[in-house]
Amino acid sequence: MADAVSVGSLGPSGMITLRGDLGGKAVAKAVQAATGLGVPGRRAILAEGDRAVAWMSPDELLILCAHAEAPALAAQMTAALAGEHALVVDVSDARAQFRIEGEGAREVLAKGAPVDLAPGAFGPGEIRRTRLGQVAAAFWMSGAEAFDLVCFRSVADYVEAWLKTAAIPGSLPSVLR
Secondary structure, X not given: OXXXXXXXXOOOOEEEEEEOOOOXXXXXXXXXXXXXXXXXXXXXXXXXXXXXXXXXXXXXXXXXXXXXXXXXXXXXXXXXXXXXXXXXXXXXXXXXXXXXXXXXHHHHHHOOOOOOOOOOOOOOOEEEEEEEOOEEEEEEEEEOOEEEEEEEXXXXXXXHHXXXXXXXXXXXXXXXX
């Protein structure tokens, strides 16, 4: 079916919040050493392999990695930023991650997020921290027809049910393809 969209949990994911001066050399050096990636610009995400660094706000990054690596990476960045006005927290157990994949993935998210998801308005390398339905979420393109979405674990069941309902075959208007 042309509008078939799959929705699924990505299971345990490593996620680290880093708050600090994103334009500072210390933060850039700590992020580079821990992830091999730089500090992304506003509303951007940099990804390579199983690691990503996402801009969340003017003073906040979300670092994604393998679940088992998160504690060590958080400790590494905390040590690298000692003496700096910065905070590094492993939030892996407080977050859930989903993948929405298929030709109509943009339309599924557009049903509940106040974001222009038209091709050309939102593409690879961009992230939006917004609301989906009634809850906070962030999402980005993880493939040509795929999005990854992060939300609080406390609302993960609601988000998964919401996404699966929004992805029911035959319910997508085919306007964002």
